[in-house]
Every structure is written in structure tokens, then in C-alpha cells.
Amino acid sequence: MTENGNTPTPENNPPNAQSYGSYGSQSGTSQNGGAYQQPYGAPTYGTSAGDPQQPGGKKPKNIVGIVALALSALGFVLGLFPVTALFGWLLLFAGFVTGIVGLFQKLKEKITSIIAIALSVVGTIASIIAILVFAANTIANDPEFEQMIQDAQTSVSAATTPSASAAAEETSAADSNEQSAASLDGVLKFGETAEYNDGVKVTVSEPRTDYTPGDTAAGNDNDALKNYVVFAVTIENGSQETYDPVMFLASGNSAGLEANQIFDSAQNLGSTPSTKLLPGDKVTFDMAFAVADVNDITLEISTDFERDEILFTTKDI
Template structure:
């Protein structure tokens, strides 16, 4: 028979991190895990707490039962937490389930996030020919910062991701560099520059002119002078190139190279009216008032990146357009030398009176 002075039979937190069955007079040997926060019934707990306060004092008489010291009402109200359901092992009570309210969240690993951001920027730069030198600076920094962030307090996933991205960036950058280098060397070989050098050496050695290939078999070597900005140069095989007149340019916060008096931008276009693909390898140079201009690289420019030459092959009947920005000393005295690739003779565009 249940004693009216004792709490009703049921499952209670016995204070040892588990629930134990109370038969109305004493603890039994039957135990179960603490109820999860989702299974907790605040209404039922509130009713039980009210019945408890109305029928029993907050301290019970000790008995010979080994669990008597931890009866459901042996914890005085407010002894462990402000939650009125703390004696029942409710969420927020001492020893309550992990992740309960009041548990301190894990700290943010700021250095890991910085390392991840640098790794992503380095990866992007590593994929862009001619600006990979910046990636070789950024990627090692990101790798080292990621390693340090692994040993700092806080979440580890930004540091781990930064390590992976920085390593992949180095691999991709090496592949892109190798691809571009092989392409450039192939263009040099196809252009006949090496053959011309060999012929000159043979002439110097034996004193006999070496026959050269007929005109029209390949584009002429040398430089074509005197074109104005906005004019179009067309080579014998039908490939043409146009450099627009310069326009004022305002670099973005992500630009590099704007270090002279004025900043200008040119629009360059290569049109392939030949019967074969054209692999562009454009290495333009620009002088201004007798001073070499500085190329501006701007990945944050409005309308797309500026200063990155094209690398995609141009199919017959197609064209490609891009922008090049330069920092110059005198916008009224400009001379640009450029060509679609090493296979074509260079052409000079200028706004200086001939």
C-alpha cells in the first residue's frame, strides 16, 4: 500500500545521471536513461511538483534503503537550477542532457576562416595564366595558417578545408603553368624563330646564304609600324587584330599596377578568318612618353576582369575580345606593340604623329 506521505510511484531522476523506478515507498532496482528534452512533458512535471510540495516537506527521513538519500524530493527547490523541474532531471538541471540550455557553444576559429578565404583566392588566381605568381604567394600563406588553426580552440572544419583547397590550388596552378608553357614553346617552334636563328648561325659559319621559305607559307617576321589606335591589322592568312582608342579607367579596390599618372583601358579583338584554329598568346607592351607603362590587373572590375589575355583557341570564323588596362605617364604619347601569338609579326599601334 502506498504511503500518502510519499510521492506517487513512477520514474524519477535518482541523482546518479539516470531514471529509477520509485514504487511509492522506496527505490527499486529498475533503471532507465534520462528522458530526452523532446519527450519531457512540462505540464505533467508541474503537476507532480505541485503534488509534491502539498504532501511532503522538502527533506525526507533517512532510511536503511541505500537509495533513500536520493529520493525524488531530496533535492530542495532551487538547489541546482532555477528550473522548477530540476528534481525530475529536466532540461537545464544539473547533470541534464548534453546540449541543454546554458551549455557554452564552441568558439569560432577566426584564423581558420581567414586561412580558408586566402586558400579560395589563391585557388582562383592559380587557374588564371600570367597572374599565377600572386597565387604562389597566397597559397603557401593559406597552407601555413590552416595548419596553425588546426591547433587552436574552436571548430576545425575551416582549417581542414583551407588545407585541402590550398593543396589543390598548388596542383591546379602547376598544371595550368605547364599547359601554358608548352603552348608558348610550341608557338615559338611553329613561328620559325628557332629556324631563323639556325639559318643565321649557318650563314655566319659558312658565309653562304641559306634559302628561306617562300612568302605566304607562314606570316612574315618583323614588325609593322604606323597603325593608329582603332585601326585593324590583317595578316596574310586572314587573321586580324584591332586595338581600340584608349579610354580613362578607374581601377577597383582589387586591382594591382596602377602606379603612374593616368590609367587607361584598351579593347583588343582578334578575328580568325583563316582555315585553322588560332591559339592566342598575347604579350602586349606599351610605352608612354619614353617610359614603360605598367599593366593593371583588376579581377574586381565592373563588367569582368581586366588585364588577363585570352587563352582559348579561336576557331575559324570566330573572334575574341578582351580589355587591357595600363597605367601611363602621358596619355598623349602612347605606343603599343602586340600580336595574336608568336606565329605572327608584331604590329605597332600609336597615337604619336608619324
């Protein structure tokens, strides 16, 4: 009841009116009992975080992969030129390593890293091929290289069949003719000297039969070879280049059997000199063989791989 004693009417007290303090008591629900809804356009919270996507569903760019691709591309170009090849290889290696790192970048695209790795491998192979081709062309067109090839061919051509000269200073005309004929076949008698066109001379003495192998001697495994002989070999370097006697080889036969070289270190037999001969120098050393017949011996002498072999024999020629 109001002050004037009148009972309040619905017009003065609307049924939908809320009393003071009731606002907010219905938080979370609407007046019609429904769930409370956020205003249109209000931000939503609590959504799950997904992969970052660019417009169109593409993954973000891989900066590491782009750097790797740039390094590999630059290294590829620089590696094709001999002057910059070393720097190019360094860039290719850096691009390869950076590309691998780019593959492990999470939530980033991988295609640039893969291309960078492939380009670094292909670039390295292409660079090596380019360097080899350049080196081959340079050597082939080098005048010094061509001259060296020509000199080698001339040296091989000059090392023809040796000519023979008598050991004695004076020989008869018949002996001289016989030695000339023998030199055409490359066959000489023991004691004669063979001379190559470049001036290298080889002399093999007549066999000496006063040799007896020591207890430590080795080399004879044939019981049919019961005789032992020693030859003195003299090599004189009359050429204009040094000669290495280590290349000297000898083999032989006797009475239809292969002669065996004897190695007797106690008597300094079996090894050739190891010191090179300067132009004008000469050296003498002994070689021992086990033979079947001391009167039937033929030795084949080889001074090196460039000069022809020489035959020394006890037979009449």
C-alpha cells in the first residue's frame, strides 16, 4: 500500500520488471532459460592450435632451405671455372649441410631444402668433370708437353740394336766384319762391347770358373746345373743423361737348360749397383750363374725397358 492508501496496480508495477540487484543473478542463462550466448563478433577462446597455414593451405616458407638453395646455386656456377672452383666447392658443401638442416625445420616446407641438397651433389660432380676437361685440354695444348712426347719418341727410336766393337784396340778386318755382322743380330761374343746409339756401352767378360758358392748362397734349384761361372759386367754411360743400373737384368741358358743366377751376399754376387751413373761414368760388378756346360753358355742382357736386349755367347757366330 502506498502513502495515499491505494493498492498498486499492474500498470504501476509491471510483471517483467526486475528488482534491484537481480541483474546478474541469471548470468550464463537467458531470460527464457536458454544457454547464454556471446554477442556476434566476440572472440572465441580455447580453440585448439593447429599448424600455421598461409592462405590457400600452404606451409610457411623455409628460410633455411632458401639460404641452402642460394648457396648451392652460387657454388654450382663458381665450381665450373678453375679459378673459382675451390670457393665453389666450399659453397656447395655449405649448401649441402644447410639443406640438411632445412629438412628438420618443423612446420616449414621442405622442397627448397631437397632441391638445395640435390643441386649441391650435381654441382660437385659437374665441377670435377669441368676441372678434368680443362686440365686435359691444357696439357694437350701445352707446347712443353708436346715437346716432351716428341723427345720420348725420339729416345725410343734412338735405342736401336747395339753395334759391336772389339775389346782390343786393334782388330783385323775380318774380325771387324764378323762383329758388324753379329751386331745386326744383336749377338756378341763374351768379352766384346755393345754400344747403343745414345752412347751407353755394355761389356760382359768371358766366364770365370773359379767360383764356389758359399753356405748362404741361393738361386740354384736344379741338380743338373753343377757348374758355376762368374761374369764381370761393365756399364759405361756415354749418353747425355743419367743411367740407372738398377734396371739391369740378365738371364741365360746352357746346353739346353735354363741357367740359374746365384745370389751370394757373402761374396757380393747377385745385386746390381743402386747408384745412378752420370754422363761419362762407368761401373763394374759381378754376376754368378749355375750352368750345365761352361763351354755352352748364352746370356741375354737388358739394360732397361727402352733399349734392345743383347745376347752374349760362347758359341761361334
